[in-house]
Amino acid sequence: MRQPVKIAIPSDPKYLCLTRSVLQQLLSLHEAPEDMARKIVLCVDEACSNIIKYGYGGRCEDPIEISFEIENDTFTVKIRDYGKQCDAGKIKPRKLDEVKPGGLGTFFINEIMDTVHYCTKREKGTLLTMTKKLRQGAAASGIKN
Amino acid sequence: MGVKFHFDESDNGVTTLAIHGEMDMSSSPEVRDRLTSLFKTNRRAxxxxxxxxxxxxxxxxxxxxxxxxxxxxxxxxxxxxxxSPAVRDVFEIARLLSIFETFASKEEAMEGV
Structure with missing residues (x-):
């Protein structure tokens, strides 16, 4: 895949399904295992939801730019927003022993993706980059699946 | 995408809420509203x-x-x-599967309530 697949959506939750649909089809084209594809779609969806909720404070007309790449069996997603910058050090997943609503999205991302990096070295917003090996056994560590 | 609902109320105080669609940030508030109104009716199940x-x-x-x-x-x-397997996966990742009472079908869920 020499060129990334790019999609930009307004920060309105009703457009999240578009991102999921494009990503699902891309992963299907690359024959990603079905359960792996579902988990990756979930993480990208959660990341975009967090941007809408926290980065843009619920505003619906701001941009979310997403690019997908698959290279050597590694999936990479870059998600750019122009909202309130997140403090990566303060992003903490919910404790699992707390059965309460909320806080699960970040947990899903950290649990599923191989790497998660928030870059705020820019005037506005955040660039979130996440990677995931598409097939079990292909990863050197093989810890996450 | 949105969600659609189907209610079924039995005489013994059991309400079944069937949800059709995708439960995401866009649709979850609507599901929450429906459930909250059910909570207020204090159904047995x-x-x-x-x-x-x-x-x-x-x-x-x-x-x-x-x-x-x-x-x-x-x-x-x-x-x-x-x-579904897709939904069950998410519950498993959240390690919440054992916290909820889950059943293969609504008919099975109706038993013993």
């Missing part, structure tokens, strides 16, 4: 039929956790039925 739910995210899970909390507070039952 609420069964949420998820067999037509193809996707659920953390907001959907959080909405259902509220049902669990209602159940604990009211001593009424809150059961989930018909979880």
């Amino acid at each position: 609420i069964i949420v039929d998820l067999s037509k739910v193809a996707y659920i995210d953390s907001s959907g899970i959080a909405t259902l956790v509220e049902g669990l909390q209602w159940s604990h507070a009211s001593k009424n039952k809150f059961r989930l039925a018909g979880l």
Whole structure:
């Protein structure tokens, strides 16, 4: 895949399904295992939801730019927003022993993706980059699946 | 995408809420509204039929956790039925599968309530 697949959506939750649909089809084209594809779609969806909720404070007309790449069996997603910058050090997943609503999205991302990096070295917003090996056994560590 | 609902109320105080669609940040508030109104009727049991739910995210899970909390507070039952593999996966990742009462079908969920 020499060129990334790019999609930009307004920060309105009703457009999240578009991102999921494009990503699902891309992963299907690359024959990603079905359960792996579902988990990756979930993480990208959660990341975009967090941007809408926290980065843009619920505003619906701001941009979310997403690019997908698959290279050597590694999936990479870059998600750019122009909202309130997140403090990566303060992003903490919910404790699992707390059965309460909320806080699960970040947990899903950290649990599923191989790497998660928030870059705020820019005037506005955040660039979130996440990677995931598409097939079990292909990863050197093989810890996450 | 949105969600659609189908209610079924039995004479013995059991309400089944069947959800059709995808439970994400866009649709979860609507699901929450429907469930909250059911909580207020103080039914003996609420069964949420998820067999037509193809996707659920953390907001959907959080909405259902509220049902669990209602159940604990009211001593009424809150059961989930018909979880697809995709939905079950998300519950498993969240390690919440053992916290909820889950059943293969709504018929099974109706038993013993």
